[in-house]
Amino acid sequence: GRKRERGLFWLSLLPCLYVTSLCTAEQGLEFPSFDGKDRVLHINERNYKKALKRFDMLCLLYHEPQPAHKGRQKQLQMTELVLELTAQVLEDKDIGFGMVDSQKDAKVAKKLGLEEEGSLYIFKDDRVIEFDGEFSADTLVEFLLDVLEDPVELISNPMELRAFERMEEDIRLIGYFKGEDSYYKAFQEASERFQPYIKFFATFDKTAKHLSLKMNEVNFYEPFMEEPAILPGRQLSEMEIVEFVHQHKRATLRKLRAEDMFETWEDDLDGIHIVAFAEEEDPDGYEFLEILKDVARDNTNNPELSIVWIDPDDFPLLTTYWEKTFKVNLFKPQIGVVNVTDADSVWLDMSNDEDLPTAEELEDWIEDVLSGKVNTEDDDDVKDDYDYDGVDREDRHHGDDHEDHGDYGDHDDSG
Amino acid sequence: GRKRERGLFWLSLLPCLYVTSLCTAEQGLEFPSFDGKDRVLHINERNYKKALKRFDMLCLLYHEPQPAHKGRQKQLQMTELVLELTAQVLEDKDIGFGMVDSQKDAKVAKKLGLEEEGSLYIFKDDRVIEFDGEFSADTLVEFLLDVLEDPVELISNPMELRAFERMEEDIRLIGYFKGEDSYYKAFQEASERFQPYIKFFATFDKTAKHLSLKMNEVNFYEPFMEEPAILPGRQLSEMEIVEFVHQHKRATLRKLRAEDMFETWEDDLDGIHIVAFAEEEDPDGYEFLEILKDVARDNTNNPELSIVWIDPDDFPLLTTYWEKTFKVNLFKPQIGVVNVTDADSVWLDMSNDEDLPTAEELEDWIEDVLSGKVNTEDDDDVKDDYDYDGVDREDRHHGDDHEDHGDYGDHDDSG
Numbered sequence: 157g158r159k160r161e162r163g164l165f166w167l168s169l170l171p172c173l174y175v176t177s178l179c180t181a182e183q184g185l186e187f188p189s190f191d192g193k194d195r196v197l198h199i200n201e202r203n204y205k206k207a208l209k210r211f212d213m214l215c216l217l218y219h220e221p222q223p224a225h226k227g228r229q230k231q232l233q234m235t236e237l238v239l240e241l242t243a244q245v246l247e248d249k250d251i252g253f254g255m256v257d258s259q260k261d262a263k264v265a266k267k268l269g270l271e272e273e274g275s276l277y278i279f280k281d282d283r284v285i286e287f288d289g290e291f292s293a294d295t296l297v298e299f300l301l302d303v304l305e306d307p308v309e310l311i312s313n314p315m316e317l318r319a320f321e322r323m324e325e326d327i328r329l330i331g332y333f334k335g336e337d338s339y340y341k342a343f344q345e346a347s348e349r350f351q352p353y354i355k356f357f358a359t360f361d362k363t364a365k366h367l368s369l370k371m372n373e374v375n376f377y378e379p380f381m382e383e384p385a386i387l388p389g390r391q392l393s394e395m396e397i398v399e400f401v402h403q404h405k406r407a408t409l410r411k412l413r414a415e416d417m418f419e420t421w422e423d424d425l426d427g428i429h430i431v432a433f434a435e436e437e438d439p440d441g442y443e444f445l446e447i448l449k450d451v452a453r454d455n456t457n458n459p460e461l462s463i464v465w466i467d468p469d470d471f472p473l474l475t476t477y478w479e480k481t482f483k484v485n486l487f488k489p490q491i492g493v494v495n496v497t498d499a500d501s502v503w504l505d506m507s508n509d510e511d512l513p514t515a516e517e518l519e520d521w522i523e524d525v526l527s528g529k530v531n532t533e534d535d536d537d538v539k540d541d542y543d544y545d546g547v548d549r550e551d552r553h554h555g556d557d558h559e560d561h562g563d564y565g566d567h568d569d570s571g
Numbered sequence: 572g573r574k575r576e577r578g579l580f581w582l583s584l585l586p587c588l589y590v591t592s593l594c595t596a597e598q599g600l601e602f603p604s605f606d607g608k609d610r611v612l613h614i615n616e617r618n619y620k621k622a623l624k625r626f627d628m629l630c631l632l633y634h635e636p637q638p639a640h641k642g643r644q645k646q647l648q649m650t651e652l653v654l655e656l657t658a659q660v661l662e663d664k665d666i667g668f669g670m671v672d673s674q675k676d677a678k679v680a681k682k683l684g685l686e687e688e689g690s691l692y693i694f695k696d697d698r699v700i701e702f703d704g705e706f707s708a709d710t711l712v713e714f715l716l717d718v719l720e721d722p723v724e725l726i727s728n729p730m731e732l733r734a735f736e737r738m739e740e741d742i743r744l745i746g747y748f749k750g751e752d753s754y755y756k757a758f759q760e761a762s763e764r765f766q767p768y769i770k771f772f773a774t775f776d777k778t779a780k781h782l783s784l785k786m787n788e789v790n791f792y793e794p795f796m797e798e799p800a801i802l803p804g805r806q807l808s809e810m811e812i813v814e815f816v817h818q819h820k821r822a823t824l825r826k827l828r829a830e831d832m833f834e835t836w837e838d839d840l841d842g843i844h845i846v847a848f849a850e851e852e853d854p855d856g857y858e859f860l861e862i863l864k865d866v867a868r869d870n871t872n873n874p875e876l877s878i879v880w881i882d883p884d885d886f887p888l889l890t891t892y893w894e895k896t897f898k899v900n901l902f903k904p905q906i907g908v909v910n911v912t913d914a915d916s917v918w919l920d921m922s923n924d925e926d927l928p929t930a931e932e933l934e935d936w937i938e939d940v941l942s943g944k945v946n947t948e949d950d951d952d953v954k955d956d957y958d959y960d961g962v963d964r965e966d967r968h969h970g971d972d973h974e975d976h977g978d979y980g981d982h983d984d985s986g
Contacts, residue, residue, distance in 0.1 A: 182837055182911040182912070183911060183912065183913060183914035184836060184844075184909055184911055185833065185836050185889065186889075186892060187705075187888055187889065188888055188889075188892055245887075245891050245892075246891060248891065248894075248895070293887075293888060294888060295887075297887040298884060298887035301887065301890065304902075309853075309854055311854055313858070315854075315857070315858040315861055316854035316855070316857070316858055318857070319852075319857035319858065322857070323852065357854075417600060421599060421600050429599075437738065438724075438734070439724055439726055439730075439731035439734040439735060439772075440731070441734075442731070442734030442737070443728070443730040443731055443734065469713060472660075472708075472712040472713035472716065473602055473603055473708060473709060473712060474600065474602065475660075475712070475716065476662075476712075477601060477602075477603055477660075478599075479663075480663070481599065487719075487720060495598075496597040496598055496599055497597070498598060499598035
C-alpha cells in the first residue's frame with residue numbers, strides 16, 4: 157500500500173521541482189533528480205535520541221496527523237518528498253532528516269519542544285532553530301547551507317567592510333574584540349541563537365575604526381538604517397545581547413524573505429500589515445523604495461510601525477495571486493493596508509505614474525493608517541466614489557485616468 | 572489511459588512546486604496549487620494559426636517525440652505540467668500555451684521556425700523569443716511577466732537614473748531622444764529583439780546630461796563596466812543597433828542567470844568556460860568579485876575572454892552537485908576552467924582564506940588558461956603532487972593546510 161504509493165509519488169516528483177534541459181550536449185548544469193532512496197526517518201520515542209546523537213544537525217518536520225482528506229494527504233506526502241530531495245542534495249553534509257507526527261509522536265514532540273505544526277525544527281549542538289518559510293527544496297537547501305556556516309563572520313579588510321555595509325536588507329550586528337576572548341565568546345553564543353536569520357559580524361583589527369567602534373562595543377543595524385543602535389563597550393553577557401536583539405528585531409521596514417515569510421506574516425500589528433510592493437530592479441520601484449526608506453528612517457522609533465516590503469521578483473508564483481486578492485497592479489509600486497484575517501485591503505492611490513508620493517505624503521497616509529482613519533473596514537460604502545488601481549491590461553497600456561479620485565484609493569474587495 | 576495518467580500526475584504535482592504552509596490562520600500568502608484544468612494546447616497544422624491570432628502572446632514548447640523510455644516520458648509530462656501551472660498562474664494575462672511535437676508536428680515546427688528541442692518559443696507581435704533557461708514555474712512566470720512589460724523603460728529623474736546605474740549585472744542600453752520620433756522608434760524596434768534578456772532604457776530630458784549623452788546617442792553598457800561603448804548620435808537604424816548588440820553581447824564577465832543558463836553555458840569558448848563561484852552576500856565572495864571585476868575591466872577588449880560568474884545562492888539545488896562534480900568547496904570563492912564536454916575541471920588554488928589572489932595574480936592565471944598552460948587535460952599525472960581544495964567539513968572548520976602546494980591546484984576528477 158504505502159510503499160507502492162510512495163513509489164508512484166517519487167516517480168512523479170522526479171523531474172518536477174526542476175526539469176533538466178531536455179536537449180543539451182554540454183555537461184556541468186545537471187539539476188538533481190530524486191533517486192527514490194528513503195533518507196527521511198520516522199522519528200518516535202525509540203529512535204529520537206540516537207538520531208540526535210548520530211548527526212551534526214537533525215531537521216525534524218513536525219506535522220499534523222495523517223489527514224482523512226485526500227488532498228491534504230497528498231500535501232503531506234509531498235512535504236515529505238521535498239524533505240527527501242533536500243536530504244539527497246545535502247547527503248554529504250551529515251544532516252539527518254525526520255518526521256514527527258503531532259498525534260502519534262506527541263510525547264517525543266513534547267520532549268523536543270516542537271509546537272507549531274508545519275514547522276521544521278533544526279537541532280544543532282544544543283540549540284533549536286525553527287524554519288517557517290516557503291517549503292520548497294530550493295529555499296530549504298539554501299537555508300540549511302546557511303546554518304552550516306559559522307554564525308559569526310570575520311571582517312578583516314575595507315573590501316569586506318564594504319560587503320557588510322551593502323547588506324542593508326538584513327538585521328546585522330557587528331562587534332569589535334581583541335580576539336577570541338570571553339567578550340567575543342558571549343557575542344558568538346548570542347549569534348547562535350539567531351542564526352541564520354540575523355547576521356553577526358566581528359572584527360579584531362583596525363577595520364573597526366571605519367565604523368568608529370570602540371573595543372568590546374557591539375553595534376546593531378536595523379534594516380535600511382544608516383545609524384546603528386549601540387551596546388556599550390563593556391563586558392556584555394550573552395543574555396544582554398540576546399535581549400537587545402529581541403527588543404529591536406521587528407524592523408520599521410522589513411523585507412519579506414522566502415526563508416521566514418510565514419513567521420513575518422504572523423507577526424502582524426493588531427491584525428494588519430502595511431504592505432509595500434516594489435521591484436528593486438525597476439526604476440519606478442527603486443525610486444519608491446528610496447522614499448519608503450526615508451519614511452522608515454524618520455519613524456524608526458515608532459514601535460507601532462513595521463512596513464513589510466515585498467519585491468514581487470522574489471515570489472513569481474504569488475504575484476498574480478496578490479494582484480487578484482488585493483486588486484492591485486504589481487507592474488507598478490503599491491502600498492496598502494492588509495487585514496491578515498480576511499485579506500481585505502486598502503491601497504494608496506498612486507495611479508499617476510509620473511508622480512510617486514513624496515516622503516511627506518507617504519507619512520501622512522501612514523499616520524492615517526495608524527490612527528485608523530484609513531482602514532480595511534470602511535470601504536464598502538464608498539466603492540462607487542472611488543476607482544481602483546485595477547490589474548487589467550488596458551489600464552497598464554494606456555496610462556491612467558484616475559488622477560482626480562481623491563488622495564486615497566479605497567478598494568472594495570468583497571466577493 | 573492518458574487522461575487517467577494525467578489525473579494522477581496533476582494530483583501529485585499539486586503541492587510539490589510549493590507546499591503551502593500547513594498551519595496558518597493568516598491570509599495573504601497562499602501559494603497557488605494546480606487546479607487540474609487543461610490550458611496547454613496541443614498545437615498542430617489545423618490550430619496553430621488560430622492560436623497565434625487568439626492570444627497576445629503564445630508560448631510553444633518544442634519537444635522531443637513521446638519517448639519510449641519511462642523516465643523520459645514522465646519528464647515530458649512534468650514539463651507539460653510546469654507549463655500548465657504557469658498557464659494557470661498567468662491566466663488573466665492573455666497568454667496562450669502549447670506543445671509542439673518535433674516529429675508529429677514537424678511541418679508546423681518548420682513553419683514556425685522552431686529548432687531546438689526543449690526550448691520554449693514565445694510569439695509576441697511579429698517576433699519570436701527563445702527561452703532556454705531553468706524550466707521551473709518560478710523562473711518561467713517571472714520571465715513571461717518581464718516579456719509583458721514595455722521593452723523600453725523611461726528614465727526621467729535622478730533617482731531612476733541611480734536605479735539604472737545599479738544594474739551592473741545586466742547588459743543595458745540607454746538612448747537620449749527628443750521624444751517618440753523616428754530615432755526613438757528604431758531604438759524601440761531593436762529593443763524588442765532582445766527583450767527581456769538585454770535591457771533598453773531611454774530618456775527624453777536633461778537626465779541625459781548626467782550620463783553626458785548627446786541627442787540621439789545610444790550607450791551600450793557591458794555588465795560590470797563603468798564606461799559605455801558609444802553609438803554616435805546620428806540617425807541609427809534598427810539594424811545598426813541590433814548589429815552592435817550582437818557584436819558586444821558576449822561580456823567579459825557574465826553572471827549565470829536562471830532564465831538563460833543553458834544558452835549561456837552552450838556559448839562556450841573552444842569547449843571550455845572560465846567559471847568563478849562567488850557569493851555576493853558573503854564578505855569573502857564580495858571581495859573576490861571586486862577583484863574579478865577589476866580583471867574584467869582591464870581585459871574588456873579581449874574577445875577570447877568571457878568569465879562565467881555563478882553565485883551559488885542563485886542555484887541552491889546545484890551547489891552540492893557542483894561541489895561533487897568539480898571537487899571544490901563552495902563555501903569559499905573559487906575560479907577554474909571547466910571543460911563542457913566532460914565537466915573535467917582545474918581550479919586555482921586559493922586555499923589560504925586570508926589571502927585572495929590580487930588582480931595581477933588572477934590575470935596571470937587567466938593568461939595561463941588562455942595560452943593553454945593551465946588546462947583540464949594535463950592534470951592526470953600530477954595528481955599526487957597537488958592537493959585539492961576539497962569539500963569535506965574538516966577542511967572548512969579547521970582552516971587550510973594546503974598553502975605550500977604551488978600556485979595552482981590541479982585537480983583530478985576522473986572517476
